Amino acid sequence: MMDFSPPALDGIDGLISPSLVIFRDRVAANIQRMISMAGGADRLRPHVKTHKMAEVIRMCESAGIHKHKCATIAEAEMTASAGGRDILMSYPIVGPNVWRFLKLQQFFGATQFAALADDLDTVAFIDEAARRHHQKIRLYLDLDLGMNRTGVLPGDKAFEVYKLIASSPNLIASGLHGYDGHVRDANLSDRKSTARPGQEALFAFRDRLIGAGLPVPSLVVGGSPSFPTHTGLTDPTIELSPGTLVFNDSGYGSRYDDLPFPPAVYLLTRVISRPGHDRLCLDLGHKAVAADPAPPKARILAMPDAEPLGHSEEHLVIQCPNPEEYPVGTALWAVPSHICPTVALHNWAYVAEGGKIVGRWDVTARGRVISI
Numbered sequence: 001m002m003d004f005s006p007p008a009l010d011g012i013d014g015l016i017s018p019s020l021v022i023f024r025d026r027v028a029a030n031i032q033r034m035i036s037m038a039g040g041a042d043r044l045r046p047h048v049k050t051h052k053m054a055e056v057i058r059m060c061e062s063a064g065i066h067k068h069k070c071a072t073i074a075e076a077e078m079t080a081s082a083g084g085r086d087i088l089m090s091y092p093i094v095g096p097n098v099w100r101f102l103k104l105q106q107f108f109g110a111t112q113f114a115a116l117a118d119d120l121d122t123v124a125f126i127d128e129a130a131r132r133h134h135q136k137i138r139l140y141l142d143l144d145l146g147m148n149r150t151g152v153l154p155g156d157k158a159f160e161v162y163k164l165i166a167s168s169p170n171l172i173a174s175g176l177h178g179y180d181g182h183v184r185d186a187n188l189s190d191r192k193s194t195a196r197p198g199q200e201a202l203f204a205f206r207d208r209l210i211g212a213g214l215p216v217p218s219l220v221v222g223g224s225p226s227f228p229t230h231t232g233l234t235d236p237t238i239e240l241s242p243g244t245l246v247f248n249d250s251g252y253g254s255r256y257d258d259l260p261f262p263p264a265v266y267l268l269t270r271v272i273s274r275p276g277h278d279r280l281c282l283d284l285g286h287k288a289v290a291a292d293p294a295p296p297k298a299r300i301l302a303m304p305d306a307e308p309l310g311h312s313e314e315h316l317v318i319q320c321p322n323p324e325e326y327p328v329g330t331a332l333w334a335v336p337s338h339i340c341p342t343v344a345l346h347n348w349a350y351v352a353e354g355g356k357i358v359g360r361w362d363v364t365a366r367g368r369v370i371s372i
């Protein structure tokens, strides 16, 4: 069972609530843990969407992680501005996002960018857009490894799309991407069994492409739950892309014993009212902690069994056995169930180190647009 307790911190009474508090040493330790589980920093391409913060990109880069994955153009811009050297937009680019992607390439000449596609018409559109801007675009084919969200099944249609990418004059066929978010079994050996068909299909499809003389320089796979199912893959082109693990949360922390990543980010909340004999109201509405998944929203550390009763914009009402022990104004630590959308609700976070608050980090890419 994960130990959710936060490191000691002075001066809590002066901190604004609700707020995020990042424990920098834990972030650094989680980055190192990801590297050692992956078997090397060059086997990692962590997803930026969890933190959206320039400081975390700088920490990754100085730990030797130079490859990053993004879901939005704003995340890609933030990552490039912070010195990220290699960025995969792991999200299909369509419509005006194609022009924004070309602008990114133009403005950040020192950064290598790539994007995903899974559709013949989109590939043709992106090739034409690149031609008009006198640029080349690196494209990965997005494969559906069983999640049924984006991507094509590794079969004949996928083969045609990859062949088109490889033969388009303004595109560079860069490899295959497969996100297996359906691999969620709590037990690791069950998770490995669930992940295996996707892995086998990925390698068989890659071999088919190579057999047809097409280059497949990289295979980008996975999120956090499937991370330990892929770490044993020795193929030199594999890149593993967990996101959540850099901060972790109580959703994954309470489900996956094989992912020993202590929470690095906490919510500081306060009791704002005691509306009944069996409940408390906290300043942890769904503008401060993500509303997904369905209850629980956050693990209130002092009351791990408290049940959420109601969640509105700025209020979280919880049922607990002993509300009289928590006078109005009491500060409490909580670990969000889902850290990624929780971070995106905040403009900035406190940063703690050595038991003290040492600064604030902006959540730079929380909006859809920075400058591009």
Ligand SMILES: Cc1ncc(COP(=O)(O)O)c(C=O)c1O
Pocket: 047, 069, 090, 179, 222, 223, 224, 225, 241, 242, 243, 244, 245
């Ligand atoms: C394409 C893609 N890659 C990687 C990840 C990271 O997954 P996790 O949040 O489990 O670390 C996600 C999560 O949504 C994703 O959508």
